[in-house]
Amino acid sequence: MVDDSSQQKLLTTTTTKMVANQQTTPAPVMVEPAKSYFTTTFIKMFSAGTAASIAEITTIPIDTAKVRLQIQGESSTSIAEARSSLKYRGMIHCIFTISKEEGFSSLYRGLVPGIQRQYCFCGVRIGLYDHVRKMYGDTSQGKPKLLVKIAASITTASSAVLMFQPTEVVKIRMQAAGKKLRYTGTLNAYQTIFRQEGLKGLWRGTSTNVTRLSLVNCTEIVIYDYIKSYALYKNWMQDGVPLHFVSALGAGFITVMVASPVDVVKTRYMNSATGSYKNPIHCAVSLLKNNGVTAFYKGFIPSFTRLGSWTIVFFLSYEQIKKYLNA
DSSP, rough: OOOOHHHHHHHHHHHHHHHHHHHHHHHOOOOOOOOOEEEEEEEHHHHHHHHHHHHHHHHHHHHHHHHHHTTTTTSSHHHHHHHTTTOOOOHHHHHHHEEEEEHHGGGGGHHHHHHHHHHHHHHHHTTTTHHHHHHHTOOOSSOOOOOHHHHHHHHHHHHHHHHHHHHHHEEEHHHHHSSSOSSSSSSHHHHHHHHHHHHHHHHTTTHHHHHHHHHHHHHHHHHHHHHHHHHHHHTSSSSSSSHHHHHHHHHHHHHHHHHHHHHHHHHHHHSTTTTTTTTTHHHHHHHHHHHOOGGGGGTTTHHHHHHHHHHHHHHHHHHHHHHHHOO
């Protein structure tokens, strides 16, 4: 027969073991299911397109001024004639002149195809960049691989142009028009170009734009990605808005320095009438002969103002949208 003290001791021991087991048994952890490859890709493409559209709406008046500055004097046959026939004396003067003569809304001409272009171009060239970069062997761990980043950026940029070049052609044609409008609207622009010039007209300047956008991607997104990843690798800054701003500012400046000459040739060639130039190289040679070397940097200030601010607005928006959507 067991006395009361033994029963009490046995009960105390059993209770202690039960409490200990409850304390050592880990609580079940709720794990969110991982997003599929296609879901993550779609979110990044959507985020890139949306961020690019925000940046486009913010900076398109400057871009319109840049286009007008780049194409002025294109009908001149000598450097002297080109300089004497200049209508705009700089970005600010160009913006004020367009607003005065054509109305403030003219600065936003080309916004619709511009947004179409940004969703298509950036959705591919930036939205797919991370996946192509990883596919080529550059992961987020370890020291950044610059050459792999460049290869990935060229791949996505070229793909974007080959698929969606018509949006670029229509945007530039509508921005370049003065008081005498060439098209009644975006849809009419697509229809008119196709009717008068065929598919070749809609894909006019594709080779030049592939070169230009590859350069832009190699500097814009690669420099941004490299500055950001290298700063994180060296523990110089934490991943956040300040780092995104610094990376975007550096990327924007270098991009304009590298891509400006190609951008001028692209704009002139795509805006020109059929037969004006044999090809982009002929356009570049004619520009050099008739307007001089400085013509390749026409509109540099608005280019830097526009692309620098565009890059900052884009990457800040892109990072926040991705974070919000948990991409």
